[in-house]
Amino acid sequence: MSKKIFLDYKRCIGCKACEVACEMTHGEARIRVFEFPDLFTVPFNCRHCEKAPCMNVCPTGALFRDEDGAVAFDPLKCIGCLMCAVACPFGVPKLDEENKIMDKCDLCADRRAEGLLPACVSACPTEALKFGEINEILWNREGKIVANLKGSAEKGEGEKAYIVL
């Protein structure tokens, strides 16, 4: 299973370190923090979908899946036709207006090649962004929930158990 960036929205404080880290690495931020009036914040980047519509519609094969499962792109093959942008349900691929080619998150291919984490995950001061496989992340959460329920049951405080998301 491929590794992706997962978000623990509960930990996000909307500091935008991820945006700035991405911008410092790629020239433009490919991740964006959405802010809501109730202090709820969500950083959002390309999901690198398992059935990526952007990849399916790309007529030149500029979008491809790399060894780690990221939907990466080859700028030399891109013709700037915007098909990927039309197909993406999240509006992720953006047009680099100067070069007339598309620009999107490639999970920091250069950094991964050096064994480093993507820049946004590296920076995130609250560890709201996690890089890993879906099952690993889910097991981790489930483990926490179980431990919490067990702890509360042992203390006879079942009603106080809370779910750690």
Add this chain to the structure above:
Amino acid sequence: MDVAEKLVPVVCPWCSVGCRFYAVSVNGYIRRIEFDYDHPTVNRGKLCPKGVASYQFINSSKRLKKPLKRVGEKGEGKFEEISWSEAYRIIAEKIKEIKETYGPEAIAFLGSEKITFEENYLVHKLSKAIGTNHLDFPGRYCQYSNSPARTAVFGSAAATNPFEDVAKAELIVIWGHNPAETAPVFFGQYIEKAVLDNGAQMVVIDPRETRGHKYASIHLKPYPGTDLAIALAMLNVVISEELYDRDFVQERTVGFEELKEAVKEYTPEWAEKISGVPAEEVRKVARLFATKRTALLVNEGLNQHVNGFEFALALANLIAITGNIGKEGVWSGVFPGAQCGFCAAMSGIAPNKLPTGKLVTDEAARAELERLWGFKIPDWVGLDLTSMIREMGNKIKMMYIVGGNIAKSAPNSRWVREQLKKLDFLVVQDIFLTETAKYADIVLPAAAWFEKTGTAISAERRVQRSYKAANPPGEAKPDWLILVELAKELGLGEYFKYEHPDEILREINSVIPMFKGATPEYLAEHPEGCFFPCTEPGEGTKVLFKKGFKTADGKAHLQPVKWREPPEMPDEEYPLWLTNFRQVGHWHTGTMSFESPSLKKRWPEEYVMINPKDAEKYGIKSGDLVKVETRRGSVLVRAEVTEHVREGVIAMPNHWNINVLTLEVTHEKTKMAELKAVAARVRKVEE
């Protein structure tokens, strides 16, 4: 072409958390940064947006590259370039002339929380060598309520525990502090771990809903400047309900009876009338505070008030009587806003101190330092920063400012700018032509952080070394070198024989006993640094006051404290409280962060937060251009109508022009001005 990339270990130049990372340097330029996960560093490799973008400002085209001499009017910002030798000659001649005409007491120096420990030490040494004790730094408006108050009670102001103890606390009280924005790494790595992973409870006391507020189970929203009333009521509750730590009070404190007597009138009901916070809520928080292991995090919301000293005394009393000190899992102390706040404070940058921490009036301490330094030290207490500004053109004829921007950061800045014009001579040493530098006669271009080697001291007392990763632009030089060369020009060269910051640090090791063990060699080998007091290499002190306090008898001296009104309260003419706050993307007066494109783009301009009820009353909608006025002045800003600020209060970020509105009245002892609670009015401006 083969370019060699060097990984240079550096300390982040913004807040005082003390994050480390690597600057990836190529031929004297920083190409990018790399996160440092390998060492037991405080940030565990993590960085906030300012940290990630931290080398952008050093590449700004606006950097000062040559010494400048003013040609236009003061404040106009017209200069001509001159050579270093000419700049030194003019400054030295002027210093000599002013000394001969008015005596050395007409000259004042400002150190800075932005320059290294070594450089602050040199500013101090140079001012004493010239013969003046008029010495201060802009941190006067930062920690100067909490610091003297904690010193009065515990004998020392510094943070008692390392940050890791915050993660172990059972209760986190965030009072007048917004760590989610001012110190996101600290918030994410320690506070969030305590709350989300270790089940700690969190209480926020602030007139605004800050970013971290969503983790809090209780949020008290007092009017700005009335927090003291809540602190007094909490003391009242803890004492009257006998929730205090009996053994601790008996064994380790003195003055409990006086304190009990002083606070007996201050019931939560009384506090409710003043602060607007329900009495029952105050009771609840007081009970939690007394019964749990508490980390108390305070900052400018406590400090930047004229009654901040009393407020800080009340909190120090509260910490002492509840025994939340000297053990694991508690935290309290000062939290400087800048990475080198402690560098200025610990090198004795204050009108009444020696670098050894002793008072200038202490004859024996002076004699000891005179022996070490080799020259005579003046014995009188100098002026603090606000008094210096007040005396400009009168007692103070000349100022030498290193890395401070008082024309923007000091309260009532329009008045400050008028005062700056009255000086006979002003030297400003900085990396940009700041608002203050525009009033200077000579501007000296300094090297920025990353362009020099030096020591930084973080909020948890961690002493760390940062190394040179880039070359300064043009003819800019490190501050220490400028001071050394100027001293030579003044004929004081024999006392300033330094070729490298290591030599200055070695002198500090021998002059300041608390830093004896923080040698350049030890810090080079240990990137995580050491906790001061570190008397021998490798022997730092992680938790303070485990046994005694730093007072003469080793006990905490509880201070009776009384309610004190803020100097200005809302009235019919100015019906709202105006307070300030900091944004995650900017830092202080923005000299550096406004020159960081990634930050400026995301946090572009100032605005005023208004509660929907107030907004309705004044017919204001989000995005409207409004005029915010106080008795000192007015500014035009956009309005943001939001529930995140309580009714009756308006709030503005402090990086832009808010100090046109603030009040220069100071506390008689601490000289702290009122920057956070002034009476204001707001009205819509027709477009």
